Amino acid sequence: MFATLRQFMPSRFHSAWQGICLFCRQPTAQPLLCRYCAEELPLLDHHCRLCGTPLAGGNDICSHCLLQPPEWDFLHILADFQFPLTGLIHQLKYQHKLLPAALFGRMLAELYPADEPKPEVILPVPLHWRRQWSRGYNQAQEIARPITQQLNIPCNNRLLMRTRATKVQAGLSRELRQTNLNNAFIIKPHTYQHIALLDDVVTTGVTVTTLVRLLKESGCRRVDVWAICRTQLRGE
Secondary structure (H helix, E strand, C coil), X not given: CHHHHHHHCCHHHHHHHCCEECCCCCECCCCECCHHHXXXXXXXXXXXXXXXXXXXXXXXXXXXXXXXCCCCCEEEEEEECCCCHHHHHXXXXXXXXXXXXXXXXXXXXXXXXXXXXXXXXXXXXXXXXXXXXXXXXXXHHHHHHHHHHHHCCCECCCCEEECCCCCCCCCCCHHHHHHHCCCCEEECCCCCCEEEEXXXXXXXXXXXXXXXXXXXXXXXXXXXXXXXEECCCCCC
16 A cells, blocks of 8 residues: 555655655655554454444344445445544545545555445535535545546546535534435436445435435445445444
8 A cells, every 4th residue: 555655645745745654743664654553543344334333253234234224335434433533534624634635545445345346436425616615625536536546446526416505514413414415416317337425434324325315316226335434323
């Protein structure tokens, strides 16, 4: 993973950041992530393929998801929402720092299971144009860049559109999140059968569930959800 990170970094950052770890800020021979921090990151090991709950034994779906499966078909995440990942996610979303997107996107590509079929396309969760204009970018689109290059999966930033400027989801209850997203998205005609929906963090799952339903109603057979982290989806 280390040797090829450099090609996904903005060129203006090469000299300044190729020898600095984003987590510990210590010099490193590798770009963005030192070997020590890489070994210490709380990445998920054996977990439910649908919700990310840690599992013991050979099962790949937890008992809860067997009884009440989510709308999506596969969840690809790096870790639970916890330190030290939370700090870099906050920098990416609210401090206009894009290097975490290069690192997280590369990690999602490198850690994609070899036995899972690759989706035809990656769809970043869209922001309303006002929020994207204010922020200057869509963080999910930035995470997608190294994934498309590494896995050779195209990214479509135009298929999904957020048509209504909703309230920020953070801090809202699950019920309010759902109400907040009513009629907030539209989808253009397409022929995709297997899609990866990409977001930064899956919190209650309301946003991605809304989009997964929309995509399946449009004719898509399989929709996977990709993200850096998930919070506790069921109050575990």
